[in-house]
Amino acid sequence: MKKIQMVDLKSQYLKIKEDVDRGIQEVIDTTSFVKGGKVVEFQQELEKYLGVKHVIPTGNGTDALQIALMGLGLQRGDEVITPTFTFIATAEVVALLGLTPVVVDVDPETFNMSVEAVRKAITPKTKAIVPVHLFGQCADMQALMDLAKEHNLYVVEDACQSIGSKYIFDDGRVCQSGCIGNIGCTSFFPSKNLGCYGDGGAIFTNDDDLAARMRAIANHGMVVRYHHDLIGVNSRLDSIQAAVLQAKLPHLDEYIAARQSAAAYYDKAFAGNPHITTPYRDPKSTHVFHQYTLKLSGVDRNAVQAQLKEKGIPAMIYYPVPLHLQKAYQDPRYKQGDFPVAEELCATVLSLPMHTELDEEQLKYITDAVLEAVNQ
Numbered sequence: 566m567k568k569i570q571m572v573d574l575k576s577q578y579l580k581i582k583e584d585v586d587r588g589i590q591e592v593i594d595t596t597s598f599v600k601g602g603k604v605v606e607f608q609q610e611l612e613k614y615l616g617v618k619h620v621i622p623t624g625n626g627t628d629a630l631q632i633a634l635m636g637l638g639l640q641r642g643d644e645v646i647t648p649t650f651t652f653i654a655t656a657e658v659v660a661l662l663g664l665t666p667v668v669v670d671v672d673p674e675t676f677n678m679s680v681e682a683v684r685k686a687i688t689p690k691t692k693a694i695v696p697v698h699l700f701g702q703c704a705d706m707q708a709l710m711d712l713a714k715e716h717n718l719y720v721v722e723d724a725c726q727s728i729g730s731k732y733i734f735d736d737g738r739v740c741q742s743g744c745i746g747n748i749g750c751t752s753f754f755p756s757k758n759l760g761c762y763g764d765g766g767a768i769f770t771n772d773d774d775l776a777a778r779m780r781a782i783a784n785h786g787m788v789v790r791y792h793h794d795l796i797g798v799n800s801r802l803d804s805i806q807a808a809v810l811q812a813k814l815p816h817l818d819e820y821i822a823a824r825q826s827a828a829a830y831y832d833k834a835f836a837g838n839p840h841i842t843t844p845y846r847d848p849k850s851t852h853v854f855h856q857y858t859l860k861l862s863g864v865d866r867n868a869v870q871a872q873l874k875e876k877g878i879p880a881m882i883y884y885p886v887p888l889h890l891q892k893a894y895q896d897p898r899y900k901q902g903d904f905p906v907a908e909e910l911c912a913t914v915l916s917l918p919m920h921t922e923l924d925e926e927q928l929k930y931i932t933d934a935v936l937e938a939v940n941q
């Protein structure tokens with residue numbers, strides 16, 4: 566049996582090696598390393614795939630989020646609502662910009678931001694909501710967009726884990742995740758569903774003015790060369806990463822299908838086990854399984870993880886600590902017990918290996934080992 570990894574990028578690479586190698590070689594041959602033709606080509610290919618007007622490539626997903634908030638022109642003290650159960654970057658950029666992160670609890674089934682909690686957290690200072698499409702399934706965008714409209718708020722989607730996931734509105738309209746709010750952000754970190762071989766990210770928007778502002782901000786606030794109209798940053802996708810992404814984008818749907826099929830295998834194997842809750846499927850969203858995350862009950866989650874490790878099966882805890890209990894984010898407004906769903910998830914979730922190259926032999930080995938560990 567092939568060694569089991571959380572993510573198997575090597576096997577994936579071997580299947581597209583020729584395309585990747587050729588793309589990288591072309592970048593080297595043309596020495597067009599930054600702002601090269603491949604970045605523009607990839608940008609346009611991604612715009613087409615997503616059906617969005619503007620894709621703005623960035624250096625990574627965290628920069629994408631930061632540039633998005635800068636593009637909205639928020640002021641110090643403005644409040645931005647984020648879920649407390651997410652990767653730190655979502656709130657980090659809010660804090661870095663001197664904005665006030667307001668955290669809310671999540672839904673126990675979807676793990677995504679609770680719309681009721683967002684409603685309660687809105688104050689006159691609230692300017693934006695940042696839903697995270699956690700583990701690859703869209704947050705309740707219909708309700709969040711309605712709420713944002715009602716209170717005149719911006720919506721910046723953190724789609725770093727959800728590229729290719731589709732949201733279905735009540736009226737049947739289908740939208741790609743990241744292309745629903747005013748702005749969407751994604752990451753091309755290697756382990757993400759569309760990952761490059763280093764760092765990369767992108768911003769999505771259908772708003773021409775916002776796109777122009779954010780494109781300038783990502784480039785030192787420059788519109789005309791050496792004339793700086795805005796305070797910006799330096800954040801760009803490099804051409805070699807664009808070449809890798811160009812080779813991978815045509816396979817994204819097939820990668821998603823492979824993840825969904827591994828998830829279906831897991832679901833079936835764990836069905837009915839009293840200790841395991843398998844990932845909830847929201848009928849309003851497709852799930853692209855950036856992670857396949859179980860909730861365990863009546864067992865010692867950490868002991869299960871250790872037992873799997875002994876058998877050569879990596880399993881990860883995403884995430885062990887919610888934002889409001891992180892040292893750097895201590896805030897007198899929040900204390901332990903304030904967000905019980907997120908706190909409970911941090912204590913009970915376990916993510917299993919999930920990637921495009923899992924085979925049946927590996928899946929059987931993993932599911933047998935998980936069942937043995939929880940049934941003891």
Ligand SMILES: *Cc1c(COP(=O)(O)O)cnc(C)c1O
Pocket residue numbers: 625626627628651652654655697723725726751752753754764765766
């Ligand atoms: C990965 C990730 C980010 C940050 O992306 P980087 O490219 O690593 O900066 C932000 N938010 C979420 C939810 C993520 O998973």
